[in-house]
Amino acid sequence: MKNLVFIILPLALLTAVLGILAGLFRIGWNGPLAVSHLAMYHGIFMTGGFLGTLISLERVVAFKKKIAWAAPLLMGLSLPTFLLGEPSAALILLLTGALGYLLISISIYLNHNHKGNLFLVIGALFQLLALGVFYWLYSYPMAMAAWFLSFLFTIIGERLHLSSFLPVSRRQFWILYIAAGVAVVGTALYHFFSALPASLGFAAVALWLLKNDLIKVVYPKRGFYKYLGVSLTAGYVWLLLFALLSALPSKSPWHYDAVVHSFFAGFILNMILAHGPIIFPAILGVQGKPFHNAMYVALVLLNLSNLCRIMADMYQIPVVRKWSGLFSGLAFLGFVLVMAVLMLRLRFNFRVQKTLVS
Template sequence: MKNLIFIILPLALISMLLGLYVGFIRIGWAFPVSSRLPIPQHGILMIGSFLGTLISVERVAVLKTRWTWLVPILMVSSLFFIIFLQNLVAFGVLLIGSLGYCFISFQNYQTYKLRGDVLMIIGAAFQVIAFTVFIITHSYPMSFASWMLYLIFTIVGERLNLTRFLPVSKKSVIELYIWLGLILVSSFLYHFGLAVVVSISLWGIAQWLIRNDIALINIKKYGHFKFLGVALLSAYAWLIISGGLGLLKTDNPYIYDALLHSFFVGFVLTMILAHAPIIFPSLLQIRITPFHPFMYIWLLALHISLFLRVYGDVFQQYELRKLGGLLNGISFMGFLFTIAGIILTKKIIKSHE
C-alpha cells in the first residue's frame, strides 16, 4: 500500500501548483485563464487538496492499517472534482476525508500514547469543523479560525512529541496548555471582545516554541540540522507577526489578507520547508537527507517576498502586494523543486557507485 505514496504525493503537488496559479490570478496577475479554471478555489486547493493530503499521508505512513490510506486518497481526489468544477462534491469529499483523519489521529494516539497526539486529535476535530462551516457558509473568513486552530494544534502537537527527547519540565508543558486553552476560548469569542487575547495567545505559543523546541539547539549545528533550526525560528517569528497583525484596528480591507498569509505562508509553509528534507525522503523510503546551501536562498526569498506582500497589504500598496504574492509562490515552488533535484542527483550518484 505504501506504493500509493508515488501517486498521492505528485497529485498533492499538482494541487499546490494549481492553487498557486489561481492565487496569482486572484492577486491581479494577467496570466492565461479559462472558464474552467477554478479561480475561487485557491484556498481549498492549498489547505485541503495540498496541506490536508500532505499532513494525512505523513500520519498514515507510520501506521500499519491499510484502510487509513483511503484518507489521503480522499483528500487528494478533491483535486479532480475541483478541476471539473464539481465544487460541492469536492468539499464533501474533503469533509469525509477530514472525518477519517480524526479516526487516524485517535488510532495514532492509541498506538503511541504521546501527549502531543492528544493535541493532534483536537486539531483534526477543528479541520472537520472548518470544512463543515465552509460547506454551510462558503466563506473563508468564517472558516479561518477553525483552520488556524487545526494547524496550530497539529503543528504544536508534533513539536511537543519531539520535546520528549529534551529537558522540558512539567511546569513548562502546563504553560503550553494554558496558551493553547487561551487561544481555543478566545477564538470562539473573537467577536465578543477577545481578539486581543488571540494575539497574545499566538505570541505565547511562539515564545514557548522558541524556548522549548529544538530550534535553538539545531541552529548551533551544521548542514540540514542548522537549516532546520533557522527555518523553525523564522516560522515562529511569523507567528509573532500574525499576532501583531491581529491587533491592528483599521478599515483597511487588506489586513485580513496580511493576517491570513502571514500565518499560512509565514508560519505553516515555512514549517513544511523546515521539515521537507526529512519528511519527503522518509515518505518516499529513500535513505537520503537532501541539503544544499542554496536552500537558504529560497527560504530568504520566501520571507522577503512575504514581507513585501504584508507591507503592501498594510499600507495598501497594490503593486507591492501583487509582486510579493508572485514571489511567494515562486520561492515555495523553487524550494520544493530544489529538494527534488538534490534527491534525484544523489540517487543517480549512488546508483553509479
C-alpha cells in the same frame, strides 16, 4: 498500498501549484481563462487539498491499517473533482478524508499516549470543523479561525514529536497547554468579544516554541541542522507577527490579507521548508536528509517577499502586493524543485550503493 504515495503526493503538489496560480490571479496577475476561474478556490486548495493531503499522508505512511490510505487519497482526489467543475463533490471528498484522518489520529493517540499525538488529534478535529464550516457557508473568513487552530495544533504536535528528547519541565508543558487553550477560547470569542485574547494565546505559543524547541541545539551545528534552526526561528517569528497583526482593530480586506498571509505564507510555509527534508524522505521511503545550500535561497526569498506583502497590505500598495505574491510563490516552487532533485540524487546514490554491496 505504499505505491499510492506516487499518486497522492503528486496530487498534493499539483494542488499546491494550482493554488499558487489561483492566488496570483486573485492579486492581479493574468493567466489562461481555462484556469483563472479557479481563483476562488485558492484558499481551499492550499488548506485542504495541499496541506490536508500532505499532513494526512505523512501520518498514514507509518500506520499499519491499509484502509487508512483512503483518507489522503480522498483529499487528493478533490483536485480533479474541482477541475471537473464539481466543487460540492470535491468538498465532500475533503470532508470525508478529514474525518478519516481524525479517526486515524485518534487511533494513534490511543495506542501511543504521547503529548504530540494529542495535539495532532485536536489539529485534525479543527481541520474537519473548518472544512465543514466552509462546505455549509462557503465563507473563508468564517472557516479561517478553525484553520488557524488546526495548523497551529498540528505544528505543535509535530514539534513535540521531533524534539521529545529535550528536557522540558512539567511546568513548561502546562504553560503550553494554557497558551493553546487561551488561543482556542479567544478564537471562539473573536466575533463576540475581541481579537485580543486569541492574539495573546497565539503569541504565547510562539514564545513557548522559541524558548523550548530545539533551536538553541541546532544553531551551533552545520548543514541541514543549521538550516532547520533558521527556518524554525523564521516560522515562530511569523507566528508572533501574526498574533500582533490579529490584535489590530482594523477590519479592512487589506488587513485580513495581511493576517492570513502572515500565518500561512509566513508561519506555515516556513514550517514546510523546515520539515521538508524530514517529511519527504519519510513519505517516499528514502534514507537520509536531503539538503543543499540552495534551500537558503528559497528560504530568504520567501521571507523577504512575504514581508513586502505584509507591508504592502498595511500601506495599501497594490503593485508591491502583486509582485511580492509572485516571488513568494516562486520561492515555494523553487524549494519543491530543489527537494525533488535532492531526493532523486539520494535515491540514485542508494541504488548504486546497494548494487555495489550485492
